[in-house]
Amino acid sequence: MNIILLGPPGAGKGTQASRLMAGRGMVQLSTGDMLRAAKNAGTPVGLKAKPIMESGGLVPDEIVSAIIGERLDMPDTLNGVIFDGYPRTARQAEQLDTLLAARGRTLDHVIELEVDEEALIDRITGRYTCAKCGEGYHDRYKLPKVAGVCDVCGSTHFNRRDDDNEATVRHRMAEYRAKTAPILPIYEARGLVARVDGMADIDVVTRAIEAILDGESRA
Ligand code: AP5
Numbered sequence: 001m002n003i004i005l006l007g008p009p010g011a012g013k014g015t016q017a018s019r020l021m022a023g024r025g026m027v028q029l030s031t032g033d034m035l036r037a038a039k040n041a042g043t044p045v046g047l048k049a050k051p052i053m054e055s056g057g058l059v060p061d062e063i064v065s066a067i068i069g070e071r072l073d074m075p076d077t078l079n080g081v082i083f084d085g086y087p088r089t090a091r092q093a094e095q096l097d098t099l100l101a102a103r104g105r106t107l108d109h110v111i112e113l114e115v116d117e118e119a120l121i122d123r124i125t126g127r128y129t130c131a132k133c134g135e136g137y138h139d140r141y142k143l144p145k146v147a148g149v150c151d152v153c154g155s156t157h158f159n160r161r162d163d164d165n166e167a168t169v170r171h172r173m174a175e176y177r178a179k180t181a182p183i184l185p186i187y188e189a190r191g192l193v194a195r196v197d198g199m200a201d202i203d204v205v206t207r208a209i210e211a212i213l214d215g216e217s218r219a
Helices: 012-025 033-043 044-055 062-074 077-078 090-102 117-125 166-189 202-213
Strands: 003-006 027-030 081-084 107-114 127-130 136-138 195-198
Touching: 003 012, 003 166, 012 081, 027 033, 027 062, 027 077, 027 107, 033 062, 033 081, 033 195, 033 202, 044 062, 062 090, 090 166, 107 166, 107 202, 117 127, 117 166, 117 202, 166 195, 195 202
Parallel strands: 003 081, 003 107, 027 081, 107 195
Antiparallel strands: 127 136
């Protein structure tokens, strides 16, 4: 099964993708994570992506679709893929169709996480992760049990994303409205779209997505 999680920055795509991955043996392909890894490694793609990501703009379609194409050639994707943050433009949606068709695969669901964008600003600007194990925290909603110490691995080092400041988040949201939301009708016409309330509790969102994947609901 191949699915797309669609929603603006902070909608919970990454959170839900990692839960689904753990439960279903599917692979999460996050173009944001892949681009950040390239940026941190200083690869040519990373160097090109760095200023674009830091401004909240979109990296060129050809670059992200090439990364996805390479990743789809790896055998762990045969069990199914959760696309997290891709496609983000009509061109990327076309490129994904081509990439899947060339490998004899199809798209099964597009799940839109419906959210209140203003509430997301708070979600994103307050978040940080453990530098060692990646556990996520939030300044107000999820603090470590012992201040400054990761609950999971005990590390005292934490990271915040360069693009999680309010000005950049607002630009990322504007990009979503202008370039990503318009791809929904393409998938709606193919009967692939289901909607989930992304403002609900994280477990409730996971259960709603699971129900869609299990064919119990088509919201
Ligand atoms: P990317 O990394 O994809 O960022 P994004 O889409 O802006 O999404 P986020 O990762 O910020 O949010 P999310 O929806 O995954 O939410 P999360 O689960 O983390 O992209 C970054 C940049 O890379 C882009 O701006 C662009 O430059 C570039 N890029 C990436 N892909 C590209 C592409 N295809 N084309 C071109 N450029 C591309 O949750 C957020 C927070 O909320 C967390 O703290 C979480 O714990 C919390 N939370 C989640 N769900 C809930 C809930 N239900 N209730 C309460 N809190 C919740």
